[in-house]
Amino acid sequence: MLDDIIQSYNEAVFETDRMAALNVVDRALAQGVTAEEVVFKVVIPAIETMMSLIASDPDANLAQHFMTSQIAVEVTEKMLPKFRNSPEVVGRVVIGTAHGDLHSLGKRIVMGCLKAMMVEVVDLGVNVSAEHFIDEAVRLDAQVIGISAMMVHTAMGEEGCRKVRARLQERGLTDRIKLVVGGAPYRFDPNLYQAVGADAWAEDGINAAKVIIELIREVKRHDTP
Amino acid sequence: MTPLEILVAAIHGNPAPRIPVFCNLLDQGARELGMTQQEYYARGEHVAEGQLRMRARYGYDNLWSLFYVGKEAELLGSRDVLYADNGSPNVANFVIKEWDDIAKLEVPDDITRHPAWVETGNCLSILQREAGATHPICAYLTASTSMPALLMGMESWLQLLMTGPVDLRDELLRKCSDLFRKEVAAYRAAGVHVLVYSTPFGTPSFVGMKRFKSFSMPWMKRDLEPGGVEGIVYYAGMAPFNAVIRQVLEELAIGAYYISPMDSLAEAKAIIGNRGLTCGVIDDIRMIHWTPEETRAEVRRLCEIGKVGGRFLFGTGVMPMAIPEANIHAMLDAAFAQGGYA
Numbered sequence: 001m002l003d004d005i006i007q008s009y010n011e012a013v014f015e016t017d018r019m020a021a022l023n024v025v026d027r028a029l030a031q032g033v034t035a036e037e038v039v040f041k042v043v044i045p046a047i048e049t050m051m052s053l054i055a056s057d058p059d060a061n062l063a064q065h066f067m068t069s070q071i072a073v074e075v076t077e078k079m080l081p082k083f084r085n086s087p088e089v090v091g092r093v094v095i096g097t098a099h100g101d102l103h104s105l106g107k108r109i110v111m112g113c114l115k116a117m118m119v120e121v122v123d124l125g126v127n128v129s130a131e132h133f134i135d136e137a138v139r140l141d142a143q144v145i146g147i148s149a150m151m152v153h154t155a156m157g158e159e160g161c162r163k164v165r166a167r168l169q170e171r172g173l174t175d176r177i178k179l180v181v182g183g184a185p186y187r188f189d190p191n192l193y194q195a196v197g198a199d200a201w202a203e204d205g206i207n208a209a210k211v212i213i214e215l216i217r218e219v220k221r222h223d224t225p
Numbered sequence: 226m227t228p229l230e231i232l233v234a235a236i237h238g239n240p241a242p243r244i245p246v247f248c249n250l251l252d253q254g255a256r257e258l259g260m261t262q263q264e265y266y267a268r269g270e271h272v273a274e275g276q277l278r279m280r281a282r283y284g285y286d287n288l289w290s291l292f293y294v295g296k297e298a299e300l301l302g303s304r305d306v307l308y309a310d311n312g313s314p315n316v317a318n319f320v321i322k323e324w325d326d327i328a329k330l331e332v333p334d335d336i337t338r339h340p341a342w343v344e345t346g347n348c349l350s351i352l353q354r355e356a357g358a359t360h361p362i363c364a365y366l367t368a369s370t371s372m373p374a375l376l377m378g379m380e381s382w383l384q385l386l387m388t389g390p391v392d393l394r395d396e397l398l399r400k401c402s403d404l405f406r407k408e409v410a411a412y413r414a415a416g417v418h419v420l421v422y423s424t425p426f427g428t429p430s431f432v433g434m435k436r437f438k439s440f441s442m443p444w445m446k447r448d449l450e451p452g453g454v455e456g457i458v459y460y461a462g463m464a465p466f467n468a469v470i471r472q473v474l475e476e477l478a479i480g481a482y483y484i485s486p487m488d489s490l491a492e493a494k495a496i497i498g499n500r501g502l503t504c505g506v507i508d509d510i511r512m513i514h515w516t517p518e519e520t521r522a523e524v525r526r527l528c529e530i531g532k533v534g535g536r537f538l539f540g541t542g543v544m545p546m547a548i549p550e551a552n553i554h555a556m557l558d559a560a561f562a563q564g565g566y567a
Contacts, residue, residue, distance in 0.1 A: 103378075152312060157309075
């Protein structure tokens with residue numbers, strides 16, 4: 001039964017058909033599938049399948065990324081109140097667009113996937129200063145700062161990721177808080193993330209979730225005595 | 226031959242001494258005039274002067290009338306712009322904040338009388354007077370399917386496109402398409418030679434092949450049919466679109482394609498063949514960190530692929546302000562040297 005549900009849900013998500021995906025979930029619940037199974041055996045594996053499809057399917061596209069993320073977070077938010085026990089939180093991330101950058105789509109795709117994958121995400125909005133990124137990451141005890149930048153000058157500028165990196169170093173936080181970037185300029189120059197001092201980058205919003213979770217685990221490993 | 230004659234020869238596959246070499250140093254114009262971006266973009270005469278000086282300094286073929294992407298949204302009421310002195314301006318306050326705002330959008334009857342067009346018109350007049358007989362003048366026009374991203378933000382536009390009411394989506398697209406038709410007519414009347422049709426939603430990497438056929442293509446037809454495709458260049462905002470070139474050729478008959486650096490130029494050239502002009506575009510974001518030698522090598526690679534059989538143009542993408550001067554010279558020197566047919 002679960003295999004059919006997984007297949008139907010995946011087809012709906014890949015076709016960007018939100019209503020069909022939600023119907024699959026409703027049908028699954030009616031058939032006795034638990035909310036936990038919906039999230040951990042249907043929704044999260046669908047995101048992971050999309051991660052691998054992006055690399056292999058020439059027709060993978062931005063609309064699909066957006067809908068995968070939005071459907072995932074919508075279903076997860078509906079399922080969480082039905083959980084018998086609170087799920088284990090993977091970690092915490094603060095995310096925003098770089099100083100001077102107002103493009104919020106990439107951030108939204110990443111946030112949706114992370115929430116579905118049990119990562120706490122705090123959205124700092126657009127045009128975020130370096131100080132605000134760090135102050136909030138420290139205040140909230142986040143393991144990762146995510147910075148989205150769609151323009152070259154906001155990806156590379158002195159007020160963006162470079163300044164966040166400098167402040168992390170000044171405050172001795174580089175082992176405690178990792179820095180990840182994403183956005184179009186990094187796709188055109190895959191070495192750019194290193195030039196601006198990031199620990200990692202992601203080629204798209206879906207795979208960003210995987211990269212961020214790996215960084216959270218790295219920080220937690222470092223923190224474990 | 227003048228640069229304009231060289232471009233016309235490339236389009237028609239006629240003999241010429243070299244390929245056309247296009248470049249876009251937009252925000253660099255403000256630096257050239259010692260102005261802030263806000264001062265520079267406030268007046269069409271500044272932009273014209275900046276672009277004439279950039280072309281004279283570097284020697285490439287074309288002249289741009291584009292102020293910044295987002296300027297078009299001002300024709301539909303957008304006002305606030307976030308300027309930056311190290312990069313391009315952003316639309317800072319979207320004119321569509323809620324779906325109900327779509328009904329309030331009004332496409333001006335005569336866009337050339339709209340205050341947002343006046344400075345563009347001034348810029349065009351100067352460019353036309355100073356160089357219109359010898360150098361190609363370029364304009365940038367946003368396709369109906371991409372204009373909503375400038376009016377409401379990409380996030381809200383995708384939300385409406387993927388989950389919103391179809392009638393509301395179509396009402397917005399009709400208005401954007403009507404604006405496009407008026408813009409393209411106004412640019413042609415002003416003597417523009419090259420009309421860069423910016424259509425990121427005209428690529429499967431944005432919407433997938435199925436939606437490209439059912440959604441993007443019909444709207445592109447609506448945009449282009451009344452005025453025709455003379456001078457139109459298909460450009461997807463640097464996103465790859467080789468997968469749809471055949472369909473665009475067959476259904477829209479556009480004659481020039483500005484290929485993404487993420488696509489294979491050889492594949493694009495093979496698809497387009499002698500049916501149109503293939504524009505090979507350098508990944509100019511990498512130029513920020515390349516050496517002049519690396520820059521020259523990439524130009525050589527592109528020209529060796531593209532110029533065989535003619536109908537080829539060398540062009541640039543976003544030309545960030547952070548590109549070192551030496552690399553701009555290296556790129557253009559190499560394009561003129563490698564693009565020669567002698």
